[in-house]
Structures are given as structure tokens and as C-alpha cells.
Amino acid sequence: MSVLAPVKDALAGILSLTHSALTALGADPGGGLTWLVCVAVVVVVVRSLLLPVTVSGVRQAHAAARARPHLRELSKRYQGKRDAESLRAMAEERQAIAAEHGISRLGCLPLLLQIPIWISLYHLLSDVAAGTAVGAMDGGLVASLGTATLVGVPLASRGYAGAGPVHLAVVAGLAVTAALLQFATQRYLVGSNTNTADLPEAMATAQQWVPALSAGGMLLAGGVVPVALLVYWVCSALWTTGQTAVIVRWFPTPGTPAHARLLARAPGAA
Template sequence: MGAIGDLFGWIATPLYYAISGILLVWQKAFAYVIPSEGWQWALAIVGLTVTIRALLIPLFVKQINSSRNMQLLQPKVKELQKKYGHDREKLANETMKLYKDSGTNPFASCLPLLLQMPIFFVLFRLLSHASKGDGKGFLSDEAAHEFANSTWLGSLLSDQFTTADHISTQILTGFLVVAMIATTFLTQRQLMSKNMPADAMTGQYAQQQKLLLYVLPVVFAVGGIAFPVGTILYWTSSNLWTMGQQFYVIRNNPAPGTPAFDAKQERDREKRKKKGLTDAEIDIAEANEAAAEKRPATRTQPKNQTRSQRKKAGTSAGRSTTQKNGGTK
């Protein structure tokens, strides 16, 4: 436990400063317009969520692209399963080769969640220490005490469902936990119902998605009642951000062969009709888009060459061109 504790402390120390700094900036900003300290700190937690999720947008884009490619590759994965189903090692190697050739990282979809977990637990520890008047990072002892003991909707931000003395705290934490579970379920359900092709609804990837659909809400329900109001507020806000962000991406950049893709095609067709395009021109445009979206782009790695090799290749190419053209005049 000593080594694990030291590792967590090494990771958590910079996070204490980063999270407490962001919280203080948002709290000071809201203090100019909101007199209630409870609302200042509660909205500061929402501001922390917005800041963290905005910083994670590049990773979210990679996550969406990876999930999209995973869906598009499912027919090929099934072919590999039929071909190498008797040899698990060969199947695993060929599947990873397929992902590598298409530039798909099957673990990219976990990155945003994994990166948020340390932030979530550091915020939990920050609130736990603050409830005892112990400041961390940029939070002084006085500011930490104010943060933990600020009343928001009748509850302290450091209160928990399991240790609450007031029914108002249990009602608030219960509502936030239900909201956290609902947003988690709806986000995953939105992905499966609108942005997964029919041929991707079976197989290992689909089973993983279905497992997450029902397991994650249960995990949050069990764990949520043990977390302070402030951390549940952070996680619920993060879930709302994820749901909205995913809705935008699915609506504007859906995977081919999905209900969301069909809906987007219909919207695009209506827009083109309004622009005065003929049915034939619309069909051509849709065919071009379908061809571009047919499969994930593969990456071709350039060969490493020395400068002399590149110069020699360029000279050879020039001579070949001259010979084809019949020589210089």
C-alpha cells in the first residue's frame, strides 16, 4: 500500500493544484454576480467540468473516430472470425493487424473516461480534506472550509447520502445519482440506437456496448450514494456534456448505414432541393458521399530513406520521364 500511496500522491499533487486553481478562478468569477457562496462553489464545479471537458475535446474526437471505424470494420472482423475462429492466436493477430492498417485504436474509446477518473477522485479527496478545514493545492484552509461547508439547495457540498443528517441532503443526492444514472444510460443508448449499423449490432463489440449500457448505471448507482454532493454534481455535469457532445457528433457526422446517417441524408437532400438541385444532381452528390464514407481510411507508412537514396530516386524518376517523352530536344 505504501508504494501505491506514493504513486497516487505523485499523480495527485499536480492535480490538486490544477483542480483547486480552476475552482478558485470560477468561484471568483461567479462571486461578482452571485451573492450566495453555495451557488458560487456549485457553479464553480460546473465550470470545472466545462474546462476539463473542453480540454478533452481532441481526445473525444479520437474516441468518436475510433468507435466509428470499429463499427465500420465489424463485417471484416466477422469474416476473420469465420476464417480463423479455430485459432484464437491467429484471429487476435489478424484482428489487431486490421485495426492497425485502418488506423483504428480499439482502446481510444476508453481514454476520456480513464483520464477523468483521477480528476474525479482528486475532487473527492479535495472535498474530504476541505470538510476538515484542510486545504490542498491553491485552496487555503479558510477557502477549503468555505468550499466544503457551502450550502447548495439545502445541502453541504461535502455531504453524502450515507452520512447525511437531513432529509434534504438525501433527496438532493438521490436526485443527482438518478440524473447521473439516467444520463449515462441515455448516452450509451443514443450511441447504440442511432449510430451503429445493423451488421454491427451482433458480435463482440456489440456485446461490449450492451454490457456497458447496463453495467455502468449499476456501478454509478452503488458508488454514487457514497460520494459527496460536489463530486456527484461534477459527474452529472460531465455526463450531460457527453450526451450533448455525442448528440452533435452523431447528428452531423454519423457512421454510414445507421439510422442517424439516413436521417442526415434526408436533411441534406431537403437542403439541396431548396438550393434548386435536380434529383440527378442530388443522387450524384449522395453517391460521392457514400463512396467517401464506405470504409475507414487506411494509412500508408512512407519508407525511411536517406538523403542520397531520395536524390538517387528523384534522378532515376527524371531519367525515366525523359525516356518516355522521347528524350530532350
């Protein structure tokens, strides 16, 4: 059994429970709209449960920004000193600075915990779209999803071509929408909330390519994943864009362009 099986089963339970609730309210069990809402609900539930991790990440980014000048000064003071005593003293001072500003020893570990969830969601929707039962998503529900369509395009279908212009328009439209949302979020929101002043030039340049590369990767993946997963990507990208916009506007990282704009908006700002 896969180590991700419990996570997939839990997500399948959310999908199944949402479908049952919608059909109890009169929705068409095999309707495309019903399954689109089910996928959107999974996104909302999962991202809501992960909000504490997001808040922790924002706090850690702020703590790291406050500590950055002190760590930079520490590096200058110990520059060129490689003896054991200096290295030990530098490590102790670094730990003291981290403790003073509230930098967690776990680092980005809480954010990395999200990865198994994203992988499980990908495999869940891929497996179900391929006709494989997963947990509470039994054979009947899998068959229902398999026959559901979005403007005539099956949610279980894959690829850009092979089923006419409508199929191409739907798949390309979903993939392009998800890619554009991701690009805009990375380029204009995350970028304005990132301090690149202390980064080496090569890293700063590479970071500028991240939005385009991530969007391009999503466009390529759009040609092989099921339509149901593209719907999930669009819903997830919408949530990410909104969540990031809130963080950038009201809780930006100190020392970034977004933080400078927040200070400029403050009452009494010149």
C-alpha cells in the same frame, strides 16, 4: 506523493481561479451557487480540453467501421489455417487493411488517458469536501466549500439519509438525475451508434445491460459521495449527453442505426 498529484493540483487551480474570478465579480465567497458554478466551470474546462481526444475516438470508430468488412473477409479466407506462413500472411494483410483505413496502432489508448483525470477529479472533490487542502484549494477555500449549501444541504455532506427529508430530496434528486442522463445516453444515443451485428450473442446481450448497470452503480455511489461530487456528475452527464447527441446526429459510425438515419435525412434520399 501520488502520481495523480500534479493532475489534482491543476484541477484545484482551475477551481480556485474560478472562485476568485466569481468573487471579484461580486459573488458570495461562501455561497452554494458560487461553488456550484465553480464545479460546472471545471467540467467545461476539462471536457473542452479533452475534445481532441473525443474527435480522435470518433475518427477511429469510423476507420474501424470502414475496415470491418475487409477484416471479416480476411478472417474467412484464412479460416482454419494455423500454419506459421498463413498466420504471418494474415497478420501482414491485417496491418495493411488497418493502414489503408487509418486505424491507429494506439487503439483506444488516447481514450484511456482520460481515466487519470476522472480519478483525480473524484479525489479532489472528495478531499476538499472532507476538509483537506489540495494545491491552490487552501484552508480558507476548503472551509468556504465546507460551509456552502444547496437549498440548505451542505455540499460537503454525504449519504441519502440522516439529515431530514430536504437532504434526502437533494441527494436523491442529484443522483437520480445523473443516473437517468447516463442511462439515456448509453441506451438511446450510444446504443444507436454501435454496430452489434458482428458481436457474439453473449456480448451483444451483455452490452444491452450496460446502461442499467452503469445507472444503478451511480445510484449506489450517490449514497456515499459528497454532494459537491454529485453536482459534478450531473454537470458532466449533461455535457456527455449533449456531446454524444451531436456525434450521433452528425457524425455517426458507418453501419449503425444512427448512420442509417443520417443517410435517410440526406437530400435526395428515397
